[in-house]
Amino acid sequence: MSILVIAEHDNSSLKQATLNVVAAAKAIGGDIDVLVAGENCGAVAEAAAKAEGVNKVLVADNAAYGHFLGENLGELVAEVGKGYSHILAAAGTVGKDFMPRVAALLDVAQVSDIMRVESEDTFVRPIYAGNAIATVKSSDSIKVVTVRPTAFDPVAGEGGSAAVEQLDVVKDAGLSQFVSEELAKSDRPDLASAGIVVSGGRGMQNGDNFKMLEQVADLMGAAVGASRAAVDAGFVPNDMQVGQTGKIVAPQLYIAVGISGAIQHLAGMSDSKVIVAINKDEEAPIFQVADYGLVADLFEAVPQLEEELKKVL
Protein backbone atom coordinates (compact mmCIF):
# COMPACT_ATOMS: atom_id res chain seq x y z
CA MET A 1 0.00 0.00 0.00
CA SER A 2 1.06 3.55 -0.61
CA ILE A 3 -0.50 6.55 1.04
CA LEU A 4 -0.46 10.16 -0.09
CA VAL A 5 -0.97 12.68 2.71
CA ILE A 6 -1.82 16.22 1.65
CA ALA A 7 -0.03 18.67 3.94
CA GLU A 8 -1.98 21.44 5.63
CA HIS A 9 0.01 24.66 5.85
CA ASP A 10 -0.02 28.40 5.26
CA ASN A 11 2.91 28.49 2.78
CA SER A 12 5.37 29.30 5.56
CA SER A 13 4.81 26.66 8.23
CA LEU A 14 3.45 23.14 8.41
CA LYS A 15 0.28 22.86 10.50
CA GLN A 16 0.31 20.31 13.25
CA ALA A 17 -2.80 18.68 11.78
CA THR A 18 -0.54 17.23 9.10
CA LEU A 19 1.32 15.25 11.77
CA ASN A 20 -2.01 13.90 13.04
CA VAL A 21 -2.92 12.82 9.52
CA VAL A 22 0.45 11.10 9.06
CA ALA A 23 -0.37 9.22 12.29
CA ALA A 24 -3.64 8.06 10.71
CA ALA A 25 -1.66 6.98 7.64
CA LYS A 26 0.68 4.97 9.86
CA ALA A 27 -2.35 3.25 11.37
CA ILE A 28 -3.34 2.17 7.84
CA GLY A 29 0.22 1.05 7.09
CA GLY A 30 2.38 1.32 3.98
CA ASP A 31 4.72 3.88 2.44
CA ILE A 32 3.71 7.44 3.26
CA ASP A 33 4.42 10.31 0.89
CA VAL A 34 3.44 13.88 1.71
CA LEU A 35 2.32 16.35 -0.95
CA VAL A 36 2.97 20.01 -0.20
CA ALA A 37 1.02 22.16 -2.63
CA GLY A 38 1.36 25.91 -2.25
CA GLU A 39 3.28 28.95 -3.36
CA ASN A 40 6.81 29.64 -2.09
CA CYS A 41 6.30 26.78 0.31
CA GLY A 42 9.86 25.41 0.47
CA ALA A 43 10.06 25.79 4.26
CA VAL A 44 6.89 23.70 4.60
CA ALA A 45 8.41 20.93 2.49
CA GLU A 46 11.53 20.92 4.65
CA ALA A 47 9.41 20.65 7.79
CA ALA A 48 7.35 17.82 6.28
CA ALA A 49 10.55 15.93 5.41
CA LYS A 50 11.46 15.87 9.11
CA ALA A 51 8.17 14.30 10.17
CA GLU A 52 8.40 10.78 11.53
CA GLY A 53 7.52 8.00 9.13
CA VAL A 54 7.48 10.03 5.91
CA ASN A 55 9.05 8.31 2.91
CA LYS A 56 9.09 11.16 0.40
CA VAL A 57 7.87 14.75 0.15
CA LEU A 58 6.44 15.92 -3.15
CA VAL A 59 6.31 19.67 -3.71
CA ALA A 60 3.99 21.46 -6.12
CA ASP A 61 5.04 25.08 -5.80
CA ASN A 62 3.03 27.39 -8.02
CA ALA A 63 0.88 30.50 -7.79
CA ALA A 64 -2.11 28.33 -8.77
CA TYR A 65 -1.95 26.68 -5.32
CA GLY A 66 -1.09 29.77 -3.26
CA HIS A 67 -4.57 30.21 -1.84
CA PHE A 68 -5.47 26.51 -1.79
CA LEU A 69 -8.36 26.95 -4.21
CA GLY A 70 -10.32 23.70 -4.28
CA GLU A 71 -10.66 23.60 -8.06
CA ASN A 72 -6.88 23.66 -8.59
CA LEU A 73 -5.93 21.44 -5.66
CA GLY A 74 -8.62 18.97 -6.70
CA GLU A 75 -7.12 18.51 -10.16
CA LEU A 76 -3.56 18.35 -8.82
CA VAL A 77 -4.28 15.80 -6.10
CA ALA A 78 -6.40 13.64 -8.42
CA GLU A 79 -3.48 13.57 -10.88
CA VAL A 80 -0.72 12.92 -8.32
CA GLY A 81 -2.86 10.64 -6.17
CA LYS A 82 -4.07 8.21 -8.79
CA GLY A 83 -1.02 5.99 -8.23
CA TYR A 84 -1.71 5.58 -4.52
CA SER A 85 -4.02 3.26 -2.58
CA HIS A 86 -5.05 6.01 -0.13
CA ILE A 87 -5.24 9.81 -0.23
CA LEU A 88 -5.54 11.48 3.18
CA ALA A 89 -6.03 15.08 4.29
CA ALA A 90 -7.06 16.80 7.49
CA ALA A 91 -10.79 17.51 7.79
CA GLY A 92 -10.26 21.27 8.07
CA THR A 93 -11.87 23.79 5.74
CA VAL A 94 -9.14 23.28 3.11
CA GLY A 95 -9.41 19.49 3.08
CA LYS A 96 -13.20 19.57 3.20
CA ASP A 97 -13.16 21.88 0.20
CA PHE A 98 -10.87 20.05 -2.23
CA MET A 99 -11.00 16.39 -1.20
CA PRO A 100 -14.54 15.66 -2.48
CA ARG A 101 -13.41 17.08 -5.84
CA VAL A 102 -10.52 14.60 -5.81
CA ALA A 103 -12.91 11.74 -5.05
CA ALA A 104 -15.33 12.78 -7.79
CA LEU A 105 -12.56 13.17 -10.38
CA LEU A 106 -11.28 9.68 -9.50
CA ASP A 107 -14.87 8.33 -9.44
CA VAL A 108 -14.55 7.03 -5.89
CA ALA A 109 -16.41 7.67 -2.67
CA GLN A 110 -14.92 9.76 0.12
CA VAL A 111 -14.88 8.74 3.75
CA SER A 112 -15.17 11.95 5.79
CA ASP A 113 -13.76 12.87 9.18
CA ILE A 114 -12.49 9.49 10.36
CA MET A 115 -11.78 8.99 14.07
CA ARG A 116 -10.21 5.54 13.87
CA VAL A 117 -8.68 3.13 11.38
CA GLU A 118 -9.99 -0.42 11.64
CA SER A 119 -8.14 -1.77 8.61
CA GLU A 120 -6.90 -0.59 5.25
CA ASP A 121 -10.47 -0.27 3.92
CA THR A 122 -12.55 0.15 7.08
CA PHE A 123 -12.83 3.34 9.10
CA VAL A 124 -14.81 4.69 12.04
CA ARG A 125 -16.51 8.07 11.73
CA PRO A 126 -19.14 10.14 13.54
CA ILE A 127 -22.59 10.71 12.05
CA TYR A 128 -25.60 12.66 13.36
CA ALA A 129 -23.35 15.22 15.08
CA GLY A 130 -21.52 12.47 16.91
CA ASN A 131 -24.71 10.95 18.30
CA ALA A 132 -23.87 7.78 16.42
CA ILE A 133 -20.56 6.27 15.39
CA ALA A 134 -20.46 4.38 12.09
CA THR A 135 -17.97 1.79 10.92
CA VAL A 136 -17.77 2.01 7.13
CA LYS A 137 -15.97 -0.09 4.56
CA SER A 138 -14.92 1.25 1.17
CA SER A 139 -15.00 -0.96 -1.91
CA ASP A 140 -13.16 1.58 -4.09
CA SER A 141 -9.64 0.99 -5.42
CA ILE A 142 -8.46 4.36 -4.08
CA LYS A 143 -9.61 5.42 -0.66
CA VAL A 144 -10.09 9.18 -0.36
CA VAL A 145 -10.27 9.96 3.34
CA THR A 146 -10.43 13.08 5.47
CA VAL A 147 -9.11 12.71 9.00
CA ARG A 148 -10.28 14.30 12.25
CA PRO A 149 -6.88 15.49 13.51
CA THR A 150 -7.75 15.46 17.21
CA ALA A 151 -8.58 11.75 17.04
CA PHE A 152 -4.98 10.76 16.26
CA ASP A 153 -1.89 11.53 18.34
CA PRO A 154 0.57 13.37 16.09
CA VAL A 155 3.78 11.72 14.90
CA ALA A 156 7.03 13.44 15.89
CA GLY A 157 7.75 16.53 13.84
CA GLU A 158 11.51 16.00 14.07
CA GLY A 159 13.93 13.20 13.32
CA GLY A 160 12.81 12.16 9.85
CA SER A 161 14.85 12.77 6.72
CA ALA A 162 12.61 12.17 3.74
CA ALA A 163 13.73 13.03 0.23
CA VAL A 164 12.12 16.16 -1.24
CA GLU A 165 11.07 15.98 -4.87
CA GLN A 166 9.79 18.92 -6.93
CA LEU A 167 6.76 18.21 -9.10
CA ASP A 168 6.30 19.93 -12.38
CA VAL A 169 2.52 19.66 -12.45
CA VAL A 170 0.61 22.91 -12.82
CA LYS A 171 -3.17 22.62 -12.65
CA ASP A 172 -4.99 25.89 -12.95
CA ALA A 173 -8.62 25.09 -13.58
CA GLY A 174 -9.34 28.75 -14.38
CA LEU A 175 -12.71 28.55 -12.60
CA SER A 176 -12.00 30.65 -9.54
CA GLN A 177 -9.86 33.50 -8.35
CA PHE A 178 -8.79 34.54 -4.88
CA VAL A 179 -10.17 37.99 -4.01
CA SER A 180 -9.37 38.68 -0.37
CA GLU A 181 -9.21 37.24 3.09
CA GLU A 182 -9.72 38.44 6.62
CA LEU A 183 -7.78 36.17 8.88
CA ALA A 184 -7.96 36.53 12.62
CA LYS A 185 -4.61 37.53 14.06
CA SER A 186 -3.90 36.10 17.43
CA ASP A 187 -0.87 35.37 19.57
CA ARG A 188 -2.82 32.62 21.28
CA PRO A 189 -2.43 28.99 20.27
CA ASP A 190 -4.44 27.56 17.40
CA LEU A 191 -7.90 26.58 18.63
CA ALA A 192 -7.92 23.18 16.95
CA SER A 193 -4.63 22.04 18.49
CA ALA A 194 -4.42 23.99 21.78
CA GLY A 195 -3.84 22.06 24.99
CA ILE A 196 -6.32 24.23 26.89
CA VAL A 197 -9.42 25.91 25.46
CA VAL A 198 -11.61 28.48 27.21
CA SER A 199 -14.95 28.94 25.43
CA GLY A 200 -17.80 31.36 25.93
CA GLY A 201 -21.44 31.09 25.01
CA ARG A 202 -24.55 33.20 24.88
CA GLY A 203 -24.17 33.83 28.61
CA MET A 204 -21.24 36.14 27.84
CA GLN A 205 -23.88 38.70 26.70
CA ASN A 206 -21.57 40.62 24.35
CA GLY A 207 -18.22 40.56 22.58
CA ASP A 208 -16.50 42.88 25.05
CA ASN A 209 -17.08 40.40 27.84
CA PHE A 210 -14.95 37.86 25.98
CA LYS A 211 -11.97 39.92 27.19
CA MET A 212 -12.49 38.29 30.59
CA LEU A 213 -12.02 34.89 28.97
CA GLU A 214 -8.99 36.10 27.03
CA GLN A 215 -7.30 37.18 30.25
CA VAL A 216 -7.90 33.78 31.80
CA ALA A 217 -6.77 32.06 28.60
CA ASP A 218 -3.54 34.07 28.46
CA LEU A 219 -2.65 33.04 32.01
CA MET A 220 -2.83 29.39 30.96
CA GLY A 221 -1.56 29.66 27.40
CA ALA A 222 -5.01 28.66 26.19
CA ALA A 223 -6.99 29.29 23.03
CA VAL A 224 -10.39 31.01 23.14
CA GLY A 225 -13.43 29.41 21.54
CA ALA A 226 -17.15 30.05 21.39
CA SER A 227 -20.47 28.31 20.96
CA ARG A 228 -22.57 28.77 17.84
CA ALA A 229 -24.96 30.94 19.84
CA ALA A 230 -22.17 33.40 20.65
CA VAL A 231 -21.04 33.50 17.03
CA ASP A 232 -24.56 33.87 15.65
CA ALA A 233 -25.20 36.70 18.09
CA GLY A 234 -22.17 38.49 16.64
CA PHE A 235 -20.12 38.44 19.86
CA VAL A 236 -17.10 36.85 18.16
CA PRO A 237 -16.07 35.80 14.62
CA ASN A 238 -16.92 32.46 13.02
CA ASP A 239 -13.40 31.05 13.23
CA MET A 240 -13.89 30.68 17.00
CA GLN A 241 -16.88 28.36 16.73
CA VAL A 242 -16.55 24.94 18.36
CA GLY A 243 -19.09 22.33 17.36
CA GLN A 244 -20.57 20.04 14.75
CA THR A 245 -20.14 22.57 11.98
CA GLY A 246 -17.31 24.57 13.52
CA LYS A 247 -14.02 23.33 14.86
CA ILE A 248 -13.56 19.99 16.56
CA VAL A 249 -11.33 20.29 19.59
CA ALA A 250 -10.02 17.74 22.08
CA PRO A 251 -7.72 19.59 24.48
CA GLN A 252 -6.45 18.41 27.85
CA LEU A 253 -8.71 20.98 29.49
CA TYR A 254 -11.87 22.59 28.10
CA ILE A 255 -13.53 25.32 30.14
CA ALA A 256 -17.08 26.13 29.00
CA VAL A 257 -18.32 29.45 30.32
CA GLY A 258 -21.95 30.47 29.90
CA ILE A 259 -22.52 27.64 27.43
CA SER A 260 -25.70 25.61 27.85
CA GLY A 261 -24.34 22.59 25.99
CA ALA A 262 -26.45 22.06 22.86
CA ILE A 263 -25.76 18.70 21.26
CA GLN A 264 -24.13 20.46 18.28
CA HIS A 265 -21.64 22.08 20.66
CA LEU A 266 -20.95 18.86 22.55
CA ALA A 267 -20.14 17.23 19.20
CA GLY A 268 -17.17 19.56 18.91
CA MET A 269 -15.63 19.20 22.36
CA SER A 270 -16.78 16.07 24.17
CA ASP A 271 -13.50 14.26 23.46
CA SER A 272 -11.67 16.77 25.66
CA LYS A 273 -9.79 15.08 28.51
CA VAL A 274 -11.16 17.27 31.29
CA ILE A 275 -14.24 19.45 30.91
CA VAL A 276 -15.14 22.30 33.25
CA ALA A 277 -18.52 24.03 33.04
CA ILE A 278 -19.37 27.35 34.62
CA ASN A 279 -23.03 28.21 34.28
CA LYS A 280 -25.64 29.76 36.51
CA ASP A 281 -28.32 27.33 35.32
CA GLU A 282 -27.72 24.11 37.20
CA GLU A 283 -30.00 22.25 34.76
CA ALA A 284 -27.82 23.16 31.76
CA PRO A 285 -26.95 20.03 29.74
CA ILE A 286 -23.27 21.00 29.74
CA PHE A 287 -23.11 19.73 33.33
CA GLN A 288 -23.93 16.21 32.11
CA VAL A 289 -20.58 15.99 30.36
CA ALA A 290 -18.50 18.17 32.69
CA ASP A 291 -15.94 16.61 35.02
CA TYR A 292 -16.13 19.70 37.22
CA GLY A 293 -19.21 21.87 37.31
CA LEU A 294 -19.53 25.22 39.00
CA VAL A 295 -23.02 26.66 39.31
CA ALA A 296 -22.30 30.36 39.49
CA ASP A 297 -22.75 33.71 37.78
CA LEU A 298 -19.90 33.82 35.30
CA PHE A 299 -19.41 37.54 35.84
CA GLU A 300 -18.37 36.74 39.41
CA ALA A 301 -16.70 33.39 38.75
CA VAL A 302 -14.44 34.33 35.85
CA PRO A 303 -12.66 37.22 37.62
CA GLN A 304 -12.27 34.96 40.66
CA LEU A 305 -10.85 32.26 38.41
CA GLU A 306 -8.31 34.72 37.08
CA GLU A 307 -7.24 35.63 40.64
CA GLU A 308 -7.01 32.01 41.78
CA LEU A 309 -5.02 31.02 38.71
CA LYS A 310 -2.56 33.83 39.34
CA LYS A 311 -1.88 32.31 42.76
CA VAL A 312 -1.07 28.85 41.46
CA LEU A 313 0.46 29.42 38.03
Add this chain to the structure above:
Amino acid sequence: MKVLVAVKRVIDYNVKVRVKPDNTGVDLANVKMAMNPFCEIAVEEAVRLKEKGVASEIVVVSIGPKASQEQIRTALALGADRGIHVETDEEVQSLEAAKLLKAVVEKEEPKLVILGKQSIDSDNNQTGQMLAALTGMGQGTFASEVVVEGDKVNVTREVDGGLMTVALNLPAVVTTDLRLNEPRYASLPNIMKAKKKPLDNMSPADLGVDIAPRLSTLKVEAPASRQAGVKVADVAELVDKLKNEAKVI
Protein backbone atom coordinates in the same frame (compact mmCIF):
# COMPACT_ATOMS: atom_id res chain seq x y z
CA MET B 1 -30.80 33.60 -14.36
CA LYS B 2 -31.95 30.19 -13.28
CA VAL B 3 -30.97 28.91 -9.84
CA LEU B 4 -31.08 25.23 -8.88
CA VAL B 5 -31.34 24.37 -5.19
CA ALA B 6 -30.89 20.86 -3.85
CA VAL B 7 -32.66 19.91 -0.62
CA LYS B 8 -32.51 16.78 1.51
CA ARG B 9 -35.03 15.19 3.83
CA VAL B 10 -33.35 14.36 7.13
CA ILE B 11 -34.21 13.74 10.75
CA ASP B 12 -35.43 16.96 12.39
CA TYR B 13 -32.51 18.62 14.14
CA ASN B 14 -34.41 18.74 17.44
CA VAL B 15 -34.97 15.00 17.57
CA LYS B 16 -32.81 12.98 19.92
CA VAL B 17 -30.98 10.44 17.80
CA ARG B 18 -31.15 6.81 18.94
CA VAL B 19 -29.04 4.00 17.60
CA LYS B 20 -30.98 0.81 16.82
CA PRO B 21 -30.38 -2.02 19.31
CA ASP B 22 -29.06 -4.27 16.52
CA ASN B 23 -26.43 -1.64 15.57
CA THR B 24 -27.53 -1.49 11.93
CA GLY B 25 -28.26 2.21 11.93
CA VAL B 26 -30.20 5.02 13.54
CA ASP B 27 -33.86 4.49 14.43
CA LEU B 28 -35.92 6.60 11.99
CA ALA B 29 -39.28 4.88 12.58
CA ASN B 30 -41.93 7.40 13.63
CA VAL B 31 -39.32 10.13 13.93
CA LYS B 32 -40.06 13.69 12.82
CA MET B 33 -38.34 14.47 9.53
CA ALA B 34 -37.62 17.90 8.06
CA MET B 35 -35.59 19.76 5.51
CA ASN B 36 -31.87 19.71 6.35
CA PRO B 37 -31.13 23.09 8.04
CA PHE B 38 -28.32 23.95 5.63
CA CYS B 39 -30.70 23.28 2.72
CA GLU B 40 -33.21 25.72 4.22
CA ILE B 41 -30.48 28.34 4.11
CA ALA B 42 -29.83 27.42 0.45
CA VAL B 43 -33.52 27.88 -0.43
CA GLU B 44 -33.63 31.19 1.42
CA GLU B 45 -30.57 32.48 -0.44
CA ALA B 46 -32.13 31.58 -3.79
CA VAL B 47 -35.36 33.33 -2.82
CA ARG B 48 -33.44 36.44 -1.81
CA LEU B 49 -31.61 36.41 -5.14
CA LYS B 50 -34.98 36.29 -6.85
CA GLU B 51 -36.32 39.14 -4.72
CA LYS B 52 -33.28 41.21 -5.73
CA GLY B 53 -34.03 40.51 -9.37
CA VAL B 54 -30.86 38.46 -9.82
CA ALA B 55 -32.56 35.09 -10.12
CA SER B 56 -35.45 34.67 -12.55
CA GLU B 57 -36.46 31.11 -11.74
CA ILE B 58 -35.76 28.80 -8.81
CA VAL B 59 -35.89 25.06 -9.38
CA VAL B 60 -35.70 22.84 -6.31
CA VAL B 61 -34.56 19.23 -6.52
CA SER B 62 -34.62 16.48 -3.93
CA ILE B 63 -33.40 12.90 -4.10
CA GLY B 64 -35.07 10.33 -1.88
CA PRO B 65 -38.24 8.42 -1.05
CA LYS B 66 -41.74 9.56 -1.90
CA ALA B 67 -41.98 11.51 1.34
CA SER B 68 -39.19 13.84 0.13
CA GLN B 69 -41.96 15.62 -1.76
CA GLU B 70 -42.86 17.25 1.56
CA GLN B 71 -39.49 19.02 1.58
CA ILE B 72 -39.89 20.04 -2.07
CA ARG B 73 -43.33 21.49 -1.23
CA THR B 74 -41.78 23.34 1.69
CA ALA B 75 -39.21 24.90 -0.66
CA LEU B 76 -41.99 25.79 -3.10
CA ALA B 77 -43.89 27.45 -0.26
CA LEU B 78 -40.79 29.46 0.59
CA GLY B 79 -40.58 30.81 -2.95
CA ALA B 80 -39.14 28.22 -5.33
CA ASP B 81 -40.98 28.04 -8.65
CA ARG B 82 -41.01 24.35 -9.46
CA GLY B 83 -39.74 21.07 -8.15
CA ILE B 84 -37.97 17.96 -9.37
CA HIS B 85 -38.20 14.78 -7.37
CA VAL B 86 -35.66 12.06 -8.12
CA GLU B 87 -37.48 9.25 -6.40
CA THR B 88 -35.75 6.23 -4.91
CA ASP B 89 -36.08 4.17 -1.76
CA GLU B 90 -32.46 3.07 -1.99
CA GLU B 91 -29.66 4.67 0.02
CA VAL B 92 -28.03 7.37 -2.10
CA GLN B 93 -24.47 8.28 -1.09
CA SER B 94 -22.72 11.56 -1.86
CA LEU B 95 -20.99 10.58 -5.12
CA GLU B 96 -24.18 9.11 -6.54
CA ALA B 97 -26.21 12.12 -5.38
CA ALA B 98 -23.69 14.34 -7.18
CA LYS B 99 -24.07 12.26 -10.35
CA LEU B 100 -27.87 12.54 -10.20
CA LEU B 101 -27.61 16.29 -9.65
CA LYS B 102 -25.17 16.54 -12.56
CA ALA B 103 -27.79 14.93 -14.80
CA VAL B 104 -30.36 17.46 -13.56
CA VAL B 105 -27.88 20.32 -14.14
CA GLU B 106 -27.37 19.14 -17.72
CA LYS B 107 -31.13 19.24 -18.34
CA GLU B 108 -31.85 22.50 -16.54
CA GLU B 109 -28.63 24.43 -17.24
CA PRO B 110 -28.80 26.68 -14.16
CA LYS B 111 -26.32 29.54 -13.72
CA LEU B 112 -26.03 28.88 -10.02
CA VAL B 113 -26.50 25.74 -7.94
CA ILE B 114 -26.93 26.21 -4.20
CA LEU B 115 -26.70 23.34 -1.72
CA GLY B 116 -26.24 23.01 2.02
CA LYS B 117 -22.64 22.38 3.00
CA GLN B 118 -23.57 19.15 4.75
CA SER B 119 -26.58 17.18 5.84
CA ILE B 120 -26.99 16.69 9.56
CA ASP B 121 -27.52 12.94 9.23
CA SER B 122 -24.45 11.68 7.40
CA ASP B 123 -22.34 14.82 8.11
CA ASN B 124 -20.29 14.12 4.97
CA ASN B 125 -19.83 17.61 3.51
CA GLN B 126 -19.17 16.25 0.00
CA THR B 127 -22.05 16.51 -2.47
CA GLY B 128 -21.68 20.14 -3.55
CA GLN B 129 -17.95 19.83 -4.17
CA MET B 130 -18.43 16.55 -6.06
CA LEU B 131 -21.14 18.09 -8.21
CA ALA B 132 -18.86 21.04 -8.98
CA ALA B 133 -16.01 18.71 -9.99
CA LEU B 134 -18.25 16.50 -12.15
CA THR B 135 -19.75 19.47 -13.98
CA GLY B 136 -16.47 21.39 -14.25
CA MET B 137 -17.77 24.29 -12.19
CA GLY B 138 -16.06 26.42 -9.59
CA GLN B 139 -17.24 26.16 -6.01
CA GLY B 140 -17.82 28.57 -3.17
CA THR B 141 -18.06 26.31 -0.16
CA PHE B 142 -19.18 27.26 3.39
CA ALA B 143 -20.60 30.55 2.11
CA SER B 144 -21.44 33.42 4.43
CA GLU B 145 -22.07 35.94 1.62
CA VAL B 146 -23.02 35.51 -2.04
CA VAL B 147 -22.89 38.44 -4.47
CA VAL B 148 -23.62 37.94 -8.18
CA GLU B 149 -21.89 40.49 -10.42
CA GLY B 150 -22.18 40.08 -14.17
CA ASP B 151 -20.84 36.70 -15.19
CA LYS B 152 -19.20 36.07 -11.84
CA VAL B 153 -20.27 35.33 -8.32
CA ASN B 154 -18.25 36.49 -5.33
CA VAL B 155 -18.51 34.12 -2.42
CA THR B 156 -17.22 34.87 1.06
CA ARG B 157 -16.35 31.61 2.75
CA GLU B 158 -16.06 30.68 6.41
CA VAL B 159 -12.60 29.12 6.66
CA ASP B 160 -10.55 27.92 9.64
CA GLY B 161 -8.61 31.16 10.00
CA GLY B 162 -11.49 33.57 9.38
CA LEU B 163 -13.11 34.60 6.09
CA MET B 164 -11.95 34.23 2.50
CA THR B 165 -13.57 35.65 -0.61
CA VAL B 166 -13.30 34.01 -4.02
CA ALA B 167 -14.67 35.03 -7.41
CA LEU B 168 -16.15 32.20 -9.47
CA ASN B 169 -17.06 32.10 -13.12
CA LEU B 170 -20.74 31.31 -13.67
CA PRO B 171 -22.16 28.72 -13.72
CA ALA B 172 -20.94 27.85 -10.24
CA VAL B 173 -21.80 25.82 -7.14
CA VAL B 174 -22.31 27.44 -3.74
CA THR B 175 -22.62 25.52 -0.47
CA THR B 176 -24.14 27.33 2.48
CA ASP B 177 -22.80 27.87 5.96
CA LEU B 178 -24.87 28.83 9.00
CA ARG B 179 -24.50 32.59 8.80
CA LEU B 180 -25.39 33.13 5.16
CA ASN B 181 -28.94 34.13 6.12
CA GLU B 182 -31.80 33.37 8.47
CA PRO B 183 -34.47 31.37 6.68
CA ARG B 184 -38.02 32.69 6.75
CA TYR B 185 -41.10 30.70 7.63
CA ALA B 186 -43.62 29.80 4.95
CA SER B 187 -46.94 31.65 5.22
CA LEU B 188 -50.19 29.70 5.05
CA PRO B 189 -51.28 31.24 1.72
CA ASN B 190 -47.89 30.35 0.24
CA ILE B 191 -48.16 26.79 1.56
CA MET B 192 -51.54 26.54 -0.22
CA LYS B 193 -50.13 28.04 -3.42
CA ALA B 194 -47.17 25.66 -3.32
CA LYS B 195 -49.51 22.71 -3.74
CA LYS B 196 -50.30 23.91 -7.25
CA LYS B 197 -46.74 24.51 -8.35
CA PRO B 198 -45.34 21.98 -10.85
CA LEU B 199 -43.40 19.01 -9.53
CA ASP B 200 -41.68 16.60 -11.92
CA ASN B 201 -41.02 13.07 -10.85
CA MET B 202 -38.22 10.89 -12.22
CA SER B 203 -36.10 7.94 -11.22
CA PRO B 204 -32.31 7.52 -11.10
CA ALA B 205 -32.70 5.20 -14.11
CA ASP B 206 -34.48 7.99 -16.04
CA LEU B 207 -31.35 10.06 -15.46
CA GLY B 208 -29.08 7.19 -16.46
CA VAL B 209 -27.24 7.07 -13.16
CA ASP B 210 -26.14 3.94 -11.29
CA ILE B 211 -26.67 4.65 -7.60
CA ALA B 212 -25.11 1.48 -6.18
CA PRO B 213 -23.26 2.58 -3.03
CA ARG B 214 -19.48 2.31 -2.76
CA LEU B 215 -19.39 2.44 1.01
CA SER B 216 -21.02 -0.15 3.20
CA THR B 217 -21.89 0.53 6.80
CA LEU B 218 -20.78 -2.41 8.91
CA LYS B 219 -22.23 -1.14 12.16
CA VAL B 220 -23.54 1.93 13.92
CA GLU B 221 -22.98 2.36 17.64
CA ALA B 222 -23.86 4.88 20.30
CA PRO B 223 -20.88 7.02 21.26
CA ALA B 224 -19.03 6.31 24.47
CA SER B 225 -20.93 8.37 26.98
CA ARG B 226 -19.23 10.73 29.36
CA GLN B 227 -20.14 10.52 32.99
CA ALA B 228 -21.19 13.70 34.70
CA GLY B 229 -18.51 14.59 37.22
CA VAL B 230 -18.75 16.52 40.43
CA LYS B 231 -20.05 19.95 41.30
CA VAL B 232 -17.55 22.17 43.04
CA ALA B 233 -18.60 24.73 45.62
CA ASP B 234 -16.49 27.66 44.47
CA VAL B 235 -13.68 28.82 42.23
CA ALA B 236 -10.98 28.02 44.78
CA GLU B 237 -12.09 24.40 44.92
CA LEU B 238 -12.23 24.26 41.13
CA VAL B 239 -8.67 25.48 40.73
CA ASP B 240 -7.49 23.11 43.46
CA LYS B 241 -9.11 20.14 41.68
CA LEU B 242 -7.68 21.12 38.31
CA LYS B 243 -4.20 21.45 39.78
CA ASN B 244 -4.06 18.57 42.25
CA GLU B 245 -6.66 16.03 41.10
CA ALA B 246 -6.91 16.35 37.30
CA LYS B 247 -3.37 17.80 37.04
CA VAL B 248 -4.20 19.73 33.88
CA ILE B 249 -2.90 23.15 34.94
